Amino acid sequence: MKLTEDELRAVLRAEAAAHTPDRVAILSRVTETAMRTEAARGRGPRIRIAGAAVAVAAVVGGGGFAQWALAGMGDERPTLPPPPAVTASVAPAVTETAEPAPAPSLSLSPSRPSSSRRPTRSKTPSAPPAGALWSDGSVDVGGKTQASSVVTIKTTERLTALTVTIRLVRTDRLAGRGGSQQVPGASVNSAVIEEADALVYRFTLSSGDTLEPGTYTFFARYTYAEGGRDAGADTYAATATSANGAALNAGGAFG
Structure with missing residues (x-):
């Protein structure tokens, strides 16, 4: 059709x-x-x-x-208008640059101690350490009418001075027979003093001598009446000075 x-x-x-x-x-x-x-x-x-x-x-x-x-369907086809141009605005790209991390600050100030107090040096001798001077007293019976009261001194400090005193309370027919000591490497002076109510034995380290840490023994020899002697009232004492100037003391009884 x-x-x-x-x-x-x-x-x-x-x-x-x-x-x-x-x-x-x-x-x-x-x-x-x-x-x-x-x-x-x-x-x-x-x-x-x-x-x-x-x-x-x-x-x-x-x-x-x-x-x-x-319009007539001619041979010439009309030209269609071009599509409208679309304009799009593009924002300029923003380039982020990483800022360099700040360099750590260096403190050039000298370090200070936690306390501003300065230690002071005491002019008095320091207290001796616990147990620097140790002592013990005992009785060594040598027969029916003679015995020795023995004092043992032990020191952990070097000593520049030492005096050991043994006091024997007077009993029936008590008589002194001299004193002796075992103190190698040093000179010790000894004396027996008769008092009205006691015999006193004194041992003194010679001036200028020193005692190194160690154990030293002192003997007070005596005689007494037959039947024995009670030494419960006898005493002894030791005083010393350490190389750093500290005063040391020890003492006790023989009971």
């Missing part, structure tokens, strides 16, 4: 007025219109696919193509 130019324009105008191009619906309408026109003329339905395709393409293509077809 071949449509006349007036029929084709009529179809195109109708479709353009609808403003909702639908390819299937337009093709169906064009076909129905052509069939009705051919039926009215008494012709068989012959559809030229090329003509229908052109009509559908004209409608779908938009107003410019439809206006070109309605």
Whole structure:
């Protein structure tokens, strides 16, 4: 079926007025219109696919193509206006630069002690350490009427002076028989002093001599009446000076 130019324009105008191009619906309408026109003329339905395709393409293509077809369907196709240019503003890229970390500060000031107090040096001798001078007293019986009172001195400090005194309370027929000592490496002076109520034995380190740390023994020998002697009231004492000037003392009894 071949449509006349007036029929084709009529179809195109109708479709353009609808403003909702639908390819299937337009093709169906064009076909129905052509069939009705051919039926009215008494012709068989012959559809030229090329003509229908052109009509559908004209409608779908938009107003410019439809206006070109309605104007006379000339050979020269109108030039469609270019699409509007879209201008997009792009913000300049910001480049972040990492700032260098600050260098650690160096303190050049000299370190200070936690306490501003300065130690003071005492002019008096320091106290002796515990146990620097140790002593012990015992009685060594040598027979029925004689004995020795023994004093043992032990020091952990070097001594520059030492005096040991043994005091024996007077009993029946008490008599002194001298004193002795075991002090190797040093000179010791000894003496026996008779008092009204006691015999006093004194041992003194010679001036200028020193005693190294160690153990030293002192003996007070005596005689007494038969039947024995009670030494419970006897005493002894030791005084010393260490090399650093500290005073040391020890003493006790023989009971």
